[in-house]
Amino acid sequence: MNKLLYGDCLTIMRDMPLGSVDLIYLDPPFNSNRDYNAIYKDETGRQLPDQIEAFNDLWELSPERQQAIRMMPVLMRDYGIDDDIVEFWKIWMNALRNTQPRLLAYLSYMTERLLPMRGILKPTGSVFLHCDPTASHYIKVMMDGIFGHNNFRNEIIWCYTGPGSPGMRQFMRKHDVILWYNKGKTWTFNADDVRVAHSEKTKGNYKKGLVGSGFVEADHVIHEKGKVPEDWWQIAIAARGKEYMRYPTQKPLKLLDRIIRAASNKGETVFDPFCGCATTIEAAHTLGRKWIGIDIAIHAIKRVAKVRLEERLGLIEGKDFVIEGVPVTAEGALDLWNRDKHQFQKWAIEQVDGFVTNRKTADGGIDGRLYFSVPDKRDLQSMVIEVKGGKNVNVDVVRSLRGALERDQAEMAGLIVMDDLGDRKTKNFLREMGEAGDMDVNGVLYHRMQLLTVPEILAGKRFNTPSVARAKQLAQPALPMG
Numbered sequence: 170m171n172k173l174l175y176g177d178c179l180t181i182m183r184d185m186p187l188g189s190v191d192l193i194y195l196d197p198p199f200n201s202n203r204d205y206n207a208i209y210k211d212e213t214g215r216q217l218p219d220q221i222e223a224f225n226d227l228w229e230l231s232p233e234r235q236q237a238i239r240m241m242p243v244l245m246r247d248y249g250i251d252d253d254i255v256e257f258w259k260i261w262m263n264a265l266r267n268t269q270p271r272l273l274a275y276l277s278y279m280t281e282r283l284l285p286m287r288g289i290l291k292p293t294g295s296v297f298l299h300c301d302p303t304a305s306h307y308i309k310v311m312m313d314g315i316f317g318h319n320n321f322r323n324e325i326i327w328c329y330t331g332p333g334s335p336g337m338r339q340f341m342r343k344h345d346v347i348l349w350y351n352k353g354k355t356w357t358f359n360a361d362d363v364r365v366a367h368s369e370k371t372k373g374n375y376k377k378g379l380v381g382s383g384f385v386e387a388d389h390v391i392h393e394k395g396k397v398p399e400d401w402w403q404i405a406i407a408a409r410g411k412e413y414m415r416y417p418t419q420k421p422l423k424l425l426d427r428i429i430r431a432a433s434n435k436g437e438t439v440f441d442p443f444c445g446c447a448t449t450i451e452a453a454h455t456l457g458r459k460w461i462g463i464d465i466a467i468h469a470i471k472r473v474a475k476v477r478l479e480e481r482l483g484l485i486e487g488k489d490f491v492i493e494g495v496p497v498t499a500e501g502a503l504d505l506w507n508r509d510k511h512q513f514q515k516w517a518i519e520q521v522d523g524f525v526t527n528r529k530t531a532d533g534g535i536d537g538r539l540y541f542s543v544p545d546k547r548d549l550q551s552m553v554i555e556v557k558g559g560k561n562v563n564v565d566v567v568r569s570l571r572g573a574l575e576r577d578q579a580e581m582a583g584l585i586v587m588d589d590l591g592d593r594k595t596k597n598f599l600r601e602m603g604e605a606g607d608m609d610v611n612g613v614l615y616h617r618m619q620l621l622t623v624p625e626i627l628a629g630k631r632f633n634t635p636s637v638a639r640a641k642q643l644a645q646p647a648l649p650m651g
Contacts, residue, residue: 171460173450173478175470175494175516178442178463180509182285189289190461191357191437194428194449196299196420197279228274230266238262238277248284254314261310276307282442283315289440292353295322295432299420305346316350323349326401327424349432362430364395402427411481414473416446425452433458447474454482465512467495467519499588502623506558506587514556517585520626523554535573539583541636543610552581552619552632562586564594567601571618580608582618583632589622610635 174181230238241262242255258280265273286296296316300308305324313321325347333341371391404423412422425448433439435457441449444462446469453460464470470492478484486492496502496516506513515525518537525537537554555570567584574582582605590598602618619632 171450171454171490172462173444173447173470173474173490173492174461174463175465175467175492176463176505176509176512177465179282179285180512181463181494182282182289182442185285185289187288188291189438190440191291191294192429192433192439192458193286193290193294193296193442194299194425194439195286195296195442196418196445196449197282197443198275228271228278230270230274234274234277237281238266238273241277241280244281244284248288248315250284250314257314272304272307275304276311279308280311280315283311286442287315287352290352293351293355293357294353295349295351295356297325297428297432298348298350299345300348301345302342305348309348312348312350316352320351320353321348322351322356323347323400325349328401328403329406331406347428357432357434359431359434360397361394363398363427364392365398366395367391398427414446414477416469416473419446420448422448422452425449426456429453429456429458444474445469447477450474451477451482454478454484465515467516470495497627499624499627502627503587510558513558517556517558517623517626518554521554521583521585521621521631523552523583535577538579539632539634541634543580543635550580550635552583552634553577553579554583554585556585558587560588562590564597564601567598567618571601571605574605574618580617581615581632581634584618584620585623585626586620587623589624595620 242259245255245258246252262273262277265276283298290296296312298308298312309321309324327345327347329343329345331343402424404421404427406421413419429439429449429452433453436459438459438461439449439453440461442463444450444464447462450460450462462474464474475486475492478490479486484490494505496505502513502516505516514536518525518539521539523537523539526535535553536556539552539554540549541552543550553570553574555566555573557566570582570584584598584602589595598620602616602620605617607614608617613635615633615635621630621632
């Protein structure tokens with residue numbers, strides 16, 4: 170069955186069967202030094218002040234990333250990459266570490282994910298990687314090493330137009346790059362499905378017996394369905410109509426339609442490991458393909474992709490597709506914790522309408538933030554959130570979080586734990602949290618430090634903030650008159 174999967178594609182792809190998909194299209198975060206949080210709106214309509222990890226296209230050499238880079242030669246050999254390529258990686262990465270550390274962080278992230286993609290492709294399969302000129306040439310070098318230079322088919326240039334600045338000191342950058350590689354000696358290319366009509370001038374030239382389009386044979390006959398497109402495509406960005414999902418990195422359906430028509434057949438499986446607002450999925454489904462989509466943001470899976478499939482295509486969850494990886498029970502949450510602790514943290518924070526943040530306090534005790542509005546204050550206020558999924562949670566966690574609250578100068582702090590702590594431990598936690606005092610908003614008191622368990626979150630309970638209280642008030646039915 171068609172699937173939407175929540176989680177890091179790196180973790181999920183490890184469990185996917187080898188040779189199980191026919192076409193991969195990926196539009197990963199670019200190394201463009203930009204951040205995207207446009208799809209996240211709070212009820213005030215104001216811009217969120219923090220970076221959102223799921224759309225944070227800013228890269229740094231964190232300790233975790235540096236460890237991944239050190240292990241990359243071992244990983245590459247495990248996937249059968251030639252020793253010469255592995256040695257080249259070592260030299261190249263050492264050079265980039267000192268000259269372009271952010272680029273190195275990005276390339277290592279992408280290489281980790283490209284390696285398993287080759288394994289899950291069928292021998293006749295293809296991969297189309299969407300990027301931009303800031304890193305496309307570096308990505309191509311890595312794809313040459315993973316998929317083979319001889320399997321490079323095209324560098325497709327997607328051209329589009331848009332507003333520019335009158336003060337530009339260089340030409341406007343208005344194109345993306347799509348790198349196409351096949352896996353084996355044969356590959357799918359449905360030329361007749363993507364032909365474009367010849368111009369009237371070309372057709373007129375051939376009627377007159379004149380040479381055209383670079384052909385020298387006088388008896389050459391042009392194809393009645395048109396020509397195979399060149400490797401530069403002028404396709405407009407998704408218009409702000411029915412197709413537009415208010416998603417910051419959304420690509421037009423026409424772009425995916427051409428790729429899927431060309432490189433796959435009806436009934437085959439299309440896979441998008443960064444599916445975002447589900448453009449690939451809609452195009453694949455419309456063209457009669459099976460599909461699998463993964464995204465690391467629960468907002469993308471549940472609030473954008475799912476809605477798009479239901480409202481635009483009329484698909485029904487459970488009948489036409491399934492969503493996997495989003496816990497709906499305490500057991501499911503524990504399973505996610507055991508499989509991917511970082512993804513569990515993201516899920517818990519996003520379930521309470523919070524946002525994973527890259528910013529850390531001195532002790533690293535902030536996993537996310539929840540924003541809320543307060544009357545008479547222009548800026549959004551914040552609650553810092555820490556998530557503890559293990560069973561050995563003691564009161565020292567509360568003391569550490571309280572220190573983070575004070576140092577961060579946030580208004581509130583929230584702690585999420587996996588299980589009920591028991592009456593005695595809960596009382597100790599709440600007593601310690603009570604030392605942080607209350608926040609007074611128009612005479613209503615809110616505990617500055619609050620505790621939630623995963624079962625409570627799954628039952629619909631949320632941290633008690635002024636915004637949550639206001640939402641509940643608006644949801645109450647109006648009292649009858651008189």
